[in-house]
Amino acid sequence: MDIIYFEDVEVGKKRTKSVTYQVNKEEIIEFARHWDPRSFHIDEVAAVSSVFGGLVACSAHIFSILSWFATHGQSRTASIAALGFDKLRVHHPVRPSDTLSCSFECLEKRESQSKQDRGIVRTLATISNQQNIEVFSAIVTTMVAKRSQ
Amino acid sequence: MDIIYFEDVEVGKKRTKSVTYQVNKEEIIEFARHWDPRSFHIDEVAAVSSVFGGLVACSAHIFSILSWFATHGQSRTASIAALGFDKLRVHHPVRPSDTLSCSFECLEKRESQSKQDRGIVRTLATISNQQNIEVFSAIVTTMVAKRSQ
Numbered sequence: 001m002d003i004i005y006f007e008d009v010e011v012g013k014k015r016t017k018s019v020t021y022q023v024n025k026e027e028i029i030e031f032a033r034h035w036d037p038r039s040f041h042i043d044e045v046a047a048v049s050s051v052f053g054g055l056v057a058c059s060a061h062i063f064s065i066l067s068w069f070a071t072h073g074q075s076r077t078a079s080i081a082a083l084g085f086d087k088l089r090v091h092h093p094v095r096p097s098d099t100l101s102c103s104f105e106c107l108e109k110r111e112s113q114s115k116q117d118r119g120i121v122r123t124l125a126t127i128s129n130q131q132n133i134e135v136f137s138a139i140v141t142t143m144v145a146k147r148s149q
Numbered sequence: 150m151d152i153i154y155f156e157d158v159e160v161g162k163k164r165t166k167s168v169t170y171q172v173n174k175e176e177i178i179e180f181a182r183h184w185d186p187r188s189f190h191i192d193e194v195a196a197v198s199s200v201f202g203g204l205v206a207c208s209a210h211i212f213s214i215l216s217w218f219a220t221h222g223q224s225r226t227a228s229i230a231a232l233g234f235d236k237l238r239v240h241h242p243v244r245p246s247d248t249l250s251c252s253f254e255c256l257e258k259r260e261s262q263s264k265q266d267r268g269i270v271r272t273l274a275t276i277s278n279q280q281n282i283e284v285f286s287a288i289v290t291t292m293v294a295k296r297s298q
Binding site: 034035036037038050051052058059060063064065066067068070071079080081082083084085086087088089090143 | 183185187200201207208212213215216217220228229230232233234235236
């Protein structure tokens with residue numbers, strides 16, 4: 001796996017992950033049963049009469065899929081720690097059988113003021129489904145390591 | 150379980166959940182192995198030399214625990230859908246054996262402009278550990294049902 005260090009990050013450059021994530025009904029239900037057991041996440045019949053019109057993945061599940069994308073595929077950023085997440089939005093329901101793809105675009109980068117071996121990177125993360133409909137986005141702020149000198 | 154409808158939500162009122170969440174090492178590792186397999190989440194030995202000095206729960210796990218708090222305990226809000234999450238911050242590491250508690254404070258509420266049966270509520274969610282150290286906070290915007298007329 002290629003590691004993207006702070007020096008490698010280019011502001012404005014969008015990278016689409018080389019992997020996709022296959023959602024399935026069983027995982028939507030299993031995840032939500034434990035973490036967010038609302039009827040539109042765990043009950044196929046009740047979900048039909050919800051605002052979603054059918055079973056949808058819970059927000060925590062989609063957030064977890066974002067973490068999966070960040071740590072899988074041909075490359076990953078040399079993150080030391082996640083500093084924060086802003087403007088998380090579910091734009092469109094994530095449904096059983098969706099195939100999700102993900103891209104990361106660097107919005108801003110700056111050197112750490114206290115430590116020379118790292119920097120701070122703000123990234124717009126976007127998840128889309130198989131119809132190229134954007135289903136989720138968030139701005140992720142990460143502490144990223146520089147290459148060892 | 151008591152259901153808190155839009156009319157019941159009081160701006161400025163802080164509600165502490167009646168339940169606590171017991172974190173354990175096995176769950177931290179199992180969750181992160183699937184969703185965020187970085188060494189400081191899944192490898193006890195490697196985690197010691199990370200910035201955290203030991204194993205810590207991944208952000209997606211903490212976010213999932215927030216969803217757990219929202220849906221467990223003596224009462225829950227009559228959410229129709231989550232509209233967004235802002236300013237998610239991990240203030241302090243969540244470690245094995247932590248006992249977490251959670252409170253929700255309504256920051257703002259307004260009627261839906263398009264549908265009379267619901268409103269929009271902005272809530273500050275805070276998770277603290279057994280030492281009363283705030284470990285996580287986020288602002289959650291939710292569409293909340295009114296009582297049936």
